[in-house]
Amino acid sequence: MTLSLDQLSRCTVAVDLGAARTRVYLKDTGLVVDEPSLAAVNTRTGSLIAVGSLAEGMAGRTPHHIKVVRPISGGTVVDIDMAQRMLRFLVGNKLRRAWRRKPMVRAAVCLPHDAEPIAQRAAMETLSALGTRRVELVDTLIAAAVGCGLPVEQPEATMIMVCGAASTQVAVLSLGAIVAAEKVQVGGDAIDYAVVQHLRSEHELMLPSQGLHPLHLALFDRSAGGMETEVRGRDVATGLSRTVLVNTAHVREAIQTPLTAVLDAIGRVLRDCPPDLVADLAERGVMLAGGSAMLPGLDTMIEEATGMVVRIAEHPDVCSVMGLGAMMEGKVRPMHLDPLMD
Ligand SMILES: Nc1ncnc2c1ncn2[C@@H]1O[C@H](COP(=O)(O)OP(=O)(O)OP(=O)(O)O)[C@@H](O)[C@H]1O
Numbered sequence: 001m002t003l004s005l006d007q008l009s010r011c012t013v014a015v016d017l018g019a020a021r022t023r024v025y026l027k028d029t030g031l032v033v034d035e036p037s038l039a040a041v042n043t044r045t046g047s048l049i050a051v052g053s054l055a056e057g058m059a060g061r062t063p064h065h066i067k068v069v070r071p072i073s074g075g076t077v078v079d080i081d082m083a084q085r086m087l088r089f090l091v092g093n094k095l096r097r098a099w100r101r102k103p104m105v106r107a108a109v110c111l112p113h114d115a116e117p118i119a120q121r122a123a124m125e126t127l128s129a130l131g132t133r134r135v136e137l138v139d140t141l142i143a144a145a146v147g148c149g150l151p152v153e154q155p156e157a158t159m160i161m162v163c164g165a166a167s168t169q170v171a172v173l174s175l176g177a178i179v180a181a182e183k184v185q186v187g188g189d190a191i192d193y194a195v196v197q198h199l200r201s202e203h204e205l206m207l208p209s210q211g212l213h214p215l216h217l218a219l220f221d222r223s224a225g226g227m228e229t230e231v232r233g234r235d236v237a238t239g240l241s242r243t244v245l246v247n248t249a250h251v252r253e254a255i256q257t258p259l260t261a262v263l264d265a266i267g268r269v270l271r272d273c274p275p276d277l278v279a280d281l282a283e284r285g286v287m288l289a290g291g292s293a294m295l296p297g298l299d300t301m302i303e304e305a306t307g308m309v310v311r312i313a314e315h316p317d318v319c320s321v322m323g324l325g326a327m328m329e330g331k332v333r334p335m336h337l338d339p340l341m342d
C-alpha cells in the first residue's frame with residue numbers, strides 16, 4: 001500500500017468501498033456519495049434496477065425475480081462486475097464525464113489493514129469502472145486517523161479503532177506509520193446478528209431491520225433503558241405481529257461474544273506496542289471511528305473494560321474517506337521524515 005503524499009496529491013477522487021456503505025470524495029468538492037453498498041438486480045434479465053438507498057428500500061420487499069445484492073463483503077469486493085456497475089451508478093454520469101475529460105484520472109482507495117493482494121486487485125479493478133488510470137491504495141487505519149484529526153505524524157502514540165459493519169480494526173500509530181495493528185472480522189453487523197438470533201431463539205420473534213435501534217439504546221446505554229424493553233416483531237411460527245418484553249441483560253450476554261473479540265484485539269495491539277507508546281496512550285486514550293462507533297454506549301463499555309479514555313470522532317462514519325480527501329488536498333503535513341542534512 002502507498003503512503004506517499006506526493007502520489008496522493010495527484011489523485012482527484014477518493015473512494016471507501018465499505019461492506020455497508022460506499023463513499024466517494026471529490027478533490028476540492030467534498031463528499032459526493034455516501035450510499036449503502038447495495039444493488040437491486042433483475043435476475044431474469046440481469047439488468048440493474050436500483051443502487052444505494054433505493055436498493056436498500058427494496059431489500060426484503062422484492063418479488064422473486066428481483067434480488068438485492070451486496071457486491072462488497074467484509075471490506076473486500078467479492079463481485080467486481082456488480083461493484084463496478086454499482087459504483088458507476090452511484091457516481092452518476094455527470095461526474096464521470098467530467099473525469100473522462102481529464103486524461104489521467106487518479107484515484108485513492110482505502111483498504112482494510114493487511115488486505116490480501118487479491119483484495120487489493122479487486123478494489124483497483126472496481127475503480128477502473130470510473131475510468132481511473134492509476135489507483136493509490138491506503139490503509140484504512142491511517143486514512144481514518146487522519147480523518148479524525150489525530151496528529152499521526154508526531155513521534156507519540158495515537159490509537160485508533162475503526163468499527164465498521166463487517167470488521168473492527170485497531171492500531172497504534174506513531175510517526176505517520178502503524179506500529180501495531182489488529183483486525184477482527186466482527187463489526188456492527190455481527191452485533192446486530194447476535195441480537196436478532198437471540199430474539200429468534202429465545203422469543204421466537206423475527207425483528208424488522210428498523211427494530212434494532214431502540215434495542216441498541218437499551219443494550220448499551222444503561223441510563224436509557226431499564227431491565228426490560230418492549231420489542232415488536234413477527235412471530236416465527238404464525239407470522240403474525242407480536243410484542244414481547246425482552247430482558248436487556250440477556251441480550252447483553254448474547255452480544256458478549258462479538259464484543260469480547262473486539263476487546264481482545266485492543267489487548268493484543270497494546271501487548272505488541274513498545275512501553276513508551278503505551279505510556280502515551282494512557283493519557284491520550286483511544287479514538288473511535290467507523291459507523292458502529294455510533295452504537296450508543298459502546299464508548300463507555302470500552303472505557304470500562306480497558307480503563308482508557310475513549311473519544312468518538314466528530315463524524316465517525318466518514319472518517320476514512322475524509323482522511324483520504326485531506327491527504328489528496330495536501331491538508332496534512334508530510335508523513336515521511338526528511339533525512340537530516342549534514
Ligand atoms: N447510529 C448508529 N447506531 C448504531 N449503529 C450504527 C449507526 N450508524 C451506523 N451504524 C452501524 O455502523 C455499521 C456501518 O458502519 P460503516 O459505515 O463504517 O461500515 P462500512 O465502512 O461500510 O463497513 P466496513 O468498514 O466493515 O467495510 C453498520 O453495522 C451500522 O449498523
Ligand SMILES: [Mg+2]
Nearest residue numbers: 018019164290
Ligand atoms: Mg469502513
